[in-house]
Amino acid sequence: MAQHVSYRQPPKQRGRPPVSNMMDPNQLFDDTSASQHPQPTSYTVQGIDMGLPINNFLSEPVADFAMTYGTTIASQGKDMVHKELNRFVSVNKLKYFFTVDTRYVTKKLALLLFPYTHQNWELGYRVDSRLTPREDFHANAPDLYIPTMAFITYILLAGVALGIQQRFSPEVLGMCASTALVWIIIEVLALVLALYLISVHTDLTTFDLIAYSGYKYVGMIITILAGLLFGRDGYYVALAWTSCTIMFFLVSDSFVLSCLSGNGKNITVPFFTPILPVPS
Amino acid sequence: MAFTLYSLLQAALLCVNAVAVLHEERFLNKIGWGTDQSIGGFGEEPGIKSQLVNLIRSVRMVMRLPLIVLNSITIVLLLLFG
Numbered sequence: 001m002a003q004h005v006s007y008r009q010p011p012k013q014r015g016r017p018p019v020s021n022m023m024d025p026n027q028l029f030d031d032t033s034a035s036q037h038p039q040p041t042s043y044t045v046q047g048i049d050m051g052l053p054i055n056n057f058l059s060e061p062v063a064d065f066a067m068t069y070g071t072t073i074a075s076q077g078k079d080m081v082h083k084e085l086n087r088f089v090s091v092n093k094l095k096y097f098f099t100v101d102t103r104y105v106t107k108k109l110a111l112l113l114f115p116y117t118h119q120n121w122e123l124g125y126r127v128d129s130r131l132t133p134r135e136d137f138h139a140n141a142p143d144l145y146i147p148t149m150a151f152i153t154y155i156l157l158a159g160v161a162l163g164i165q166q167r168f169s170p171e172v173l174g175m176c177a178s179t180a181l182v183w184i185i186i187e188v189l190a191l192v193l194a195l196y197l198i199s200v201h202t203d204l205t206t207f208d209l210i211a212y213s214g215y216k217y218v219g220m221i222i223t224i225l226a227g228l229l230f231g232r233d234g235y236y237v238a239l240a241w242t243s244c245t246i247m248f249f250l251v252s253d254s255f256v257l258s259c260l261s262g263n264g265k266n267i268t269v270p271f272f273t274p275i276l277p278v279p280s
Numbered sequence: 281m282a283f284t285l286y287s288l289l290q291a292a293l294l295c296v297n298a299v300a301v302l303h304e305e306r307f308l309n310k311i312g313w314g315t316d317q318s319i320g321g322f323g324e325e326p327g328i329k330s331q332l333v334n335l336i337r338s339v340r341m342v343m344r345l346p347l348i349v350l351n352s353i354t355i356v357l358l359l360l361f362g
Contacts, residue, residue, distance in 0.1 A: 175282050175284070178282075178283065178284045178285055179282055179283045179284075181285070182283040182284070182285060182287070182288045183283075185288060186288070196331065196335070197328050197331045197332060197335075198328065199327075199328075199331055
């Protein structure tokens with residue numbers, strides 16, 4: 001009951017001043033629900049005076065029962081949503097990709113921008129299950145935190161770049177976000193199709209492919225920043241540099257993964273360069 | 281190149297339709313992509329062509345009924361909203 005009181009605090013204060021003359025007769029026959037009584041009335045009292053018979057109708061047992069029923073229904077609905085969600089997306093697998101910490105993020109960003117001196121590209125394993133990004137010392141494990149943040153930052157930066165050129169409007173931001181999302185989906189689908197056709201047995205899951213497709217947004221952010229700061233030449237120099245860097249990063253990462261596959265086939269999966277989704 | 285999610289859905293629907301209308305005996309057998317011609321390999325390396333043939337056959341088999349529904353919905357939506 002105390003739980004009800006604390007939960008219902010704001011509507012009670014909203015409904016209390018108009019209800020002050022109606023609470024007195026109701027307080028005569030019970031006091032346990034006096035704290036709870038104004039809530040059913042707080043909606044009816046606001047505008048209409050004929051709420052008085054309705055207040056007596058919504059007596060305490062009914063309101064109590066309705067509240068219990070409502071919470072039961074809410075928890076059942078939440079369980080059902082969780083079950084349906086788990087049927088499509090494995091939430092535990094998704095949580096694995098977001099266990100990052102600051103050390104991993106800084107190391108991974110440095111790796112994305114300068115992978116040429118990195119020696120050890122192996123993915124760590126712990127009793128046949130993958131190491132989480134937090135535990136991996138060499139920051140080789142893929143994660144989904146950096147791609148998500150880079151994606152959103154890229155969209156915001158594209159808005160800034162368009163605003164500097166006086167071409168900004170709020171619809172452009174949504175359109176840019178949709179376009180980038182569509183390109184990611186197309187890329188991931190093409191990669192999944194290519195991996196299926198070559199019939200290679202890796203443990204690259206779909207989320208890994210999404211992560212690798214998202215890593216190129218870091219390079220694109222650097223490119224846009226260089227274009228904003230240094231003009232057209234800076235843009236092209238940064239574009240060339242980040243293209244080569246991301247290609248090197250992806251090839252060395254997928255090279256390791258193909259060697260781990262045990263199929264004996266030496267694949268070089270052609271990843272798309274970041275030239276495609278360029279704004280303006 | 282401004283894509284929306286809806287244009288992606290339309291493109292995907294059109295591609296799946298294109299795969300679904302490939303006729304087994306009038307077309308695929310004529311160009312040697314029929315399923316009765318390349319089953320033989322139970323070896324370890326299926327090869328790209330047999331994977332493609334299997335993919336086409338399974339898409340045609342699985343997506344026959346959902347495509348009817350999706351196409352009808354898309355046609356109605358396009359008629360209503362242009």
